[in-house]
Amino acid sequence: MKRALHITSSARGAQSYSRGLSSAIIKKLTDKKEIGIVVERDLIRLPPPFLDEKLIGEFYKHADPVSDEGRHLLNYADAIFSEIDQADIIVISTPMHNLGVSAPLKAWLDQLVRVGLTYHFNEDGSRTGRFQNKKVYLAIASGGKQAFWPEGYEFIESYIKAVFSAYTGITDISTYRVEGTAMGLPELDYTEILQNL
Numbered sequence: 001m002k003r004a005l006h007i008t009s010s011a012r013g014a015q016s017y018s019r020g021l022s023s024a025i026i027k028k029l030t031d032k033k034e035i036g037i038v039v040e041r042d043l044i045r046l047p048p049p050f051l052d053e054k055l056i057g058e059f060y061k062h063a064d065p066v067s068d069e070g071r072h073l074l075n076y077a078d079a080i081f082s083e084i085d086q087a088d089i090i091v092i093s094t095p096m097h098n099l100g101v102s103a104p105l106k107a108w109l110d111q112l113v114r115v116g117l118t119y120h121f122n123e124d125g126s127r128t129g130r131f132q133n134k135k136v137y138l139a140i141a142s143g144g145k146q147a148f149w150p151e152g153y154e155f156i157e158s159y160i161k162a163v164f165s166a167y168t169g170i171t172d173i174s175t176y177r178v179e180g181t182a183m184g185l186p187e188l189d190y191t192e193i194l195q196n197l
C-alpha cells in the first residue's frame with residue numbers, strides 16, 4: 001500500500017483553491033487505489049520555523065547532534081525529513097504569492113534541504129540526491145492566468161522542479177493549476193483539471 005504525504009500551504013482554509021486542488025489529487029489517487037495511507041502536513045496550522053544562525057550551524061555539523069539543544073533545534077527538520085523519507089508520493093499545494101511559492105512552503109523547503117542528508121557532493125563536485133523513486137504532484141492556484149504574463153514569468157513550477165531535482169534527487173513532478181481565481185470560479189470542477197491523472 002503506497003503512502004502519500006499531503007502538504008498544504010494556503011492561509012485561506014476551506015476557501016483555498018490550491019488546497020481544493022491538492023485534496024482532489026489525493027482523492028483521485030485514493031479512488032484509483034494508487035495510495036492507501038495519507039499523512040497530512042498543514043504548513044499554516046504548524047508553520048515551519050525560519051532558519052537562524054544556530055539551526056544553520058546544526059545543519060552543517062555533518063554528524064548527529066550530540067547536545068540536547070541541537071536535537072531540539074532539529075526537531076522540525078528531522079520530522080519533515082522522515083515524512084518525505086517514508087512517502088512514496090508527495091502532493092504539494094501552494095497559492096501563488098507575488099509570483100512565487102507561499103512563504104510557509106519556502107520555509108518548509110529550507111528546513112528540508114540538508115547537505116549530507118537530502119543530497120551529498122561527489123568527488124567531482126556534482127551532487128546526488130537521496131530520494132530517487134518518489135513522485136511529486138504540485139497544485140498551484142493563482143489569481144491571474146499564465147497566458148497573460150510576459151514570457152519567462154513562470155517561477156513556481158520551475159523553482160520546485162529545480163530544488164527537488166538538485167537537492168533531493170526527485171525529478172518526477174507533475175503540475176496542475178487553478179488559474180484566474182481572482183475572477184471568481186463558481187463552476188470550478190477539479191476533476192476536469194485532473195482529467196489526465
Ligand SMILES: Cc1cc2nc3c(=O)[nH]c(=O)nc-3n(C[C@H](O)[C@H](O)[C@H](O)COP(=O)(O)O)c2cc1C
Nearest residue numbers: 010016017018095096097098099141142143144181
Ligand atoms: C499576498 C498575495 C499575493 C498574490 N500574488 C499573486 C500573483 O503574483 N499573481 C497572481 O496571479 N495571483 C496572486 N495572488 C492571488 C492568489 O494567487 C489567489 O488568490 C489564489 O487563489 C491563492 O491560492 P489559494 O486560493 O489556495 O489561497 C496573490 C494573493 C495574495 C494574498
